[in-house]
Amino acid sequence: MTTYVALLRAVNVGGTGKLPMTELRSVCAAAGFTNVRTYIASGNVVFDSTLAKRAVQQALESRLEAYAGKAVGVLIRTGKEIAAVLQANPFSNEAANRTVAIFLDDAPPADTLEHITGRRNEQVALGKHEIYVHYGDGMAKTKLRIPAAKNGTARNINTIAKLAQWAAQS
Numbered sequence: 001m002t003t004y005v006a007l008l009r010a011v012n013v014g015g016t017g018k019l020p021m022t023e024l025r026s027v028c029a030a031a032g033f034t035n036v037r038t039y040i041a042s043g044n045v046v047f048d049s050t051l052a053k054r055a056v057q058q059a060l061e062s063r064l065e066a067y068a069g070k071a072v073g074v075l076i077r078t079g080k081e082i083a084a085v086l087q088a089n090p091f092s093n094e095a096a097n098r099t100v101a102i103f104l105d106d107a108p109p110a111d112t113l114e115h116i117t118g119r120r121n122e123q124v125a126l127g128k129h130e131i132y133v134h135y136g137d138g139m140a141k142t143k144l145r146i147p148a149a150k151n152g153t154a155r156n157i158n159t160i161a162k163l164a165q166w167a168a169q170s
Contacts, residue, residue, distance in 0.1 A: 001048050003167045004033075004056055005082045007103055008043025008064070009073030009153040019043065019068065027067055031059045039162055044155070046079075046166045053078065075103045075153055079167030086164045089157060090125040091134040096157035098138055102131040104152045118143030 006028075008019070021038040024045055028036040033047035033056075049056050057076045064072040077085065091099045108126045116124060121136035122144050131149055135142055155163075 001034075001050055002053075003035075003046065003048050003079035004053070005077045005079065005163050005167055006043075006045045006047070006056075006060055007075045007077070007153050007155060008045075009075070009151075019064075019072075023067065027063045028060070031056075031063055037166060039159065039166065042159075043153075044159060044163055046163060073151065073153065075105060077103070079164070082160065082167055083164045085127065085130055086157070086160050088127055088130075088132075090127075090132055091123060094123075094134045096161070098136070099132065099134045099157045100139075100154040101127065101157070101160060102133065102146070102149045102152040102154045104129050104131065104149070108148050112146065112148040115147050117145045120144070 008024075021041055024038055024043065025036045028045055028047050033049045036045060036047040038045045051059065053076055057074055060074050061072065064074065085101050089099065089101070107129055108131050112126055112131065113124060120143065122142060123134040123136070124146070125132045131146060131152070133144070133146070133154075135144075
């Protein structure tokens with residue numbers, strides 16, 4: 001049995017992709033996942049499964065598409081991987097609520113930093129399958145654009161810490 005963390009893209013953000021967390025838990029249970037818990041209403045779910053990581057992603061994506069009538073992006077990390085993301089945060093001395101990891105399916109391209117636009121006082125660093133960003137003035141007025149992050153989904157360090165804690169308790 002493996003503990004997984006699923007991070008859904010564009011769920012309950014800016015009035016798009018409405019998905020009540022009770023429904024997300026039901027979708028996960030229907031996929032055969034156990035010990036299902038959701039964290040805040042932005043598409044974070046921790047659960048256990050005997051399936052391999054890719055099979056978990058496919059099962060969740062297909063059930064969410066059936067529910068929503070459109071594709072819903074899902075990024076999967078094991079409990080150990082989410083803990084490693086937290087541990088690897090290069091901005092650990094900065095405010096956790098102003099620091100995010102943008103989760104990607106694959107490693108960020110080597111030229112990611114070269115293609116960033118709108119950068120002001122944001123700090124950006126590449127991780128294994130993540131892009132870390134510290135927003136010095138917060139995210140509200142940022143003009144930062146990271147083309148390599150377009151298919152990713154961001155979570156702040158506080159959220160990642162909670163998900164890692166939950167995954168470790170399974």
